[in-house]
Amino acid sequence: MEFYTHTLPNGIRCIHKRVKSAVSYCALTVGAGSRDELPGEQGIAHLTEHTLFKGTEHRKAYHINCRLENLGGELNAFTTKEETVVHATTLRGDFPKAAELIADLVFHSVFPTRELEKEKEVIVDEINSYKDSPSERIFDDFEELLFSGSPLGHNILGTKSAILRYGREDILRFAGRTYNTDQMIFSSIGNVSEKNFVRTVEKYLGGVGNRPRTFTREAPGAYVPFHKTVNRNTHQAHCIVGGRAYSINDPRRITLSLLTNLLGGPSANSLLNVALREKNGLSYSVEAGYSPLNDSGIFTIYFGTDRDKTDRCMEIVDRQLSQLKSTPLSARRLSMAKKQYLGQLAIAMESNEGYMLGAAKSYLVYGHVDEIGTVCRKIAAITREQIQEVANDLFTDTSVLLYK
Incomplete structure (x- = not known):
């Protein structure tokens, strides 16, 4: 196994890969995201992540910001629908400092009210900025329709009115319920011996009390395909075609990942980029994506185009999907698609940080x-x-959301 593993008595699982590098990467991945928000808590997972940096029992916000940055390192975090991740990059010798700081943020944050009020305004500004980007906002609107009635449909940022309403006790309650030690992975990649890795995680994470998860995630309800056009008064038309997809536990997820990459991956020779951009000059931006979740998934095809070219683009997309459903790929095309995908994976793994988080x-x-x-x-x-x-399973009865 490429990763050395170690489980602490409190249930936190730790994984480490030793590589020859002057740089070390580490992260604490917590299985708590926006889908774990209760009614009336929309946006609180992301707010909690932001306020982890605003003060602990041992440090003020300024000292948190300076701890690694003064050493040339970096500290950051992000929230998804199912995880919150705090991660750091340091020189090899500063790995213990990074691990200690991450543990301090996650387990000893005090969420001071004064800092919380300032951070709310930062997130409101982030929400406003996001609304000014229709090519990003359309994905949130699509997922809200796709998972209507489920927390999976929530915008991770939340709403301005909700964010401004939350207080310190709300954050403490959310973190206390969802930051469970049996749903945590501490990961690292760097030139650190297994012995020093174990010593570090036991010193800074081993003393945390056992906090097992006491709730189960609610599966999303039935999916009803939709076709919806929204007037956003944008210069371009923006469109998403897609639907629900396979969960992270479904073996077909690998086939869908390959198919999505073939259809609209990052390469210039993807089927949709060739059809929409190279052959017809209809779209500058076109992509296909697949995001597996614990009990569901999302596949999307996105493109932006001039308003009067929307129907033509839709016809081409439909034609590509129909061809994949009706005609098997040639042996040569399938072989090329596999080689391309494997090459992209290998190159991506050269990023130690991305590899560690994955x-x-x-x-x-x-x-x-x-x-x-x-x-x-x-x-x-x-x-x-x-x-x-x-292709026949997922590209039938697709949903459409169009900004015009």
Whole structure:
């Protein structure tokens, strides 16, 4: 196994990969995101993440900001629908300092009211900025329709009125309920021995009390396809075609990942980029995406175009989807798609930080991290019949959201 593993008595699982590098990366991944918000808590997961940096039992906000930055390091965090992640980058010798700081933020934050009020305004500004970007906002609106009635449909940032309403006790209540030690992974990559890694995590994370999860996530309700046009008075038209997809535990997720990459991945020769941009000059930005979740998933095709070209773009997208459903890929096309995807994965793994965060997510969900050889074998085993089956399963009765 590429990662060394160690489980603390309080349930926190720790994984580490030793590499020759002057830089160390570490993170604490917490299985708590916007989908874990109760009614009336929309946006509180993200607000909690922001206010972790605003003061602990041992440090004020200024000292938190300076702790690693004065050493040339970095400290940051992000919130998703299912996780909150605090991560740091330091020189190798400062790894223990980064681990100690992350532990201090997650387990000893005091969420001071004065700092909380200032941070609310920062998030309101973030919400306003997001609303000015229709190419980003449309994804939130699409997911709200896709998971209507479920916390999975919540905008991670929340609403301005909700954010301004929350107080310190609300954050303490959310963190106390959802920051569970059996749903935490501490991960690191760097030139640190296994012995020093264990010593560090036991020193800074081992003394935390055991906080097991006492609730289960509610699965989203039934999905009803929709077609909706919203007048946003934008210069361009923005469109998403998509629907629900396979969960992170579904073996078909790998086939869908390959298919999504073939359809609208980052390469210039993706099917949709060639059809919409290269051949017809209809769109500057077109992409396909797939996000697996614990009990569901999201697949999307996004493009932006001139308003009078929207119908033409939709026709081309529909034609590409229909062809994938009706005609199996040639052996040569499938082989090329696999090589391209494997190459992209290998290059992505050269980013130690990205690799570490992906490994932490895998360990949180599966309890193990697949080696690259295992991943390659799974992708190599995909058949064109499996590609066609997934296309017919998911590209039928798709939903559409259009900004005009």
